[in-house]
Amino acid sequence: AQSVTQLGSHVSVSEGALVLLRCNYSSSVPPYLFWYVQYPNQGLQLLLKYTTGATLVKGINGFEAEFKKSETSFHLTKPSAHMSDAAEYFCAVSSFSGSARQLTFGSGTQLTVLP
Amino acid sequence: EPEVTQTPSHQVTQMGQEVILRCVPISNHLYFYWYRQILGQKVEFLVSFYNNEISEKSEIFDDQFSVERPDGSNFTLKIRSTKLEDSAMYFCASNTGTVSYEQYFGPGTRLTVT
Numbered sequence: 001a002q003s004v005t006q007l008g009s010h011v012s013v014s015e016g017a018l019v020l021l022r023c024n025y026s027s028s029v030p031p032y033l034f035w036y037v038q039y040p041n042q043g044l045q046l047l048l049k050y051t052t053g054a055t056l057v058k059g060i061n062g063f064e065a066e067f068k069k070s071e072t073s074f075h076l077t078k079p080s081a082h083m084s085d086a087a088e089y090f091c092a093v094s095s096f097s098g099s100a101r102q103l104t105f106g107s108g109t110q111l112t113v114l115p
Numbered sequence: 116e117p118e119v120t121q122t123p124s125h126q127v128t129q130m131g132q133e134v135i136l137r138c139v140p141i142s143n144h145l146y147f148y149w150y151r152q153i154l155g156q157k158v159e160f161l162v163s164f165y166n167n168e169i170s171e172k173s174e175i176f177d178d179q180f181s182v183e184r185p186d187g188s189n190f191t192l193k194i195r196s197t198k199l200e201d202s203a204m205y206f207c208a209s210n211t212g213t214v215s216y217e218q219y220f221g222p223g224t225r226l227t228v229t
Binding site for chain 1: 119148150156157158159160163171173206208216217218219220221222223
């Protein structure tokens, strides 16, 4: 079984400030980890993913995340927030199940960017 | 760029009625999924489908739910007798099943049960 915990259901940052969204996971097998973004009234868009290899992964829109096995974390960061980054962000873990891999999502973090 | 599409975008139905939510996955994808998101809550896995059969289903996916791939392009979720608590956004997703297992999501269907 796997689970995801996102600390902070709401995060506010000023435009130009560092964005840090926290995600911790639990998985009995090596995890595949994902960050998805959801803009209002839209579906889920993949920001980035970790499968194997390099633990620092870069995604779209300047976001990156680092897989830290010892801390069971996969925090999402962006050096400088833009107004367009305001959205809800979901961390997800994937585990093998049968012939498919279901995603288990965290509760989400609503990011507000202040002018 | 290929994308997953879903119809309708919004469905309103009365309690006890049957609804069918439709999805067209990306054409070369082999694995299909349904997730739901009750307003203000997390996205939850419902079911995965591969090779014309269910691979896995969650405890949410009870006998009121069924999935079907009626032809080579559509993937449907049927709720036989809707309840108020079925009101949610339903997302379809698909992937190729390659090592990365990245899933591509559709825009969702908002189901409102009155």
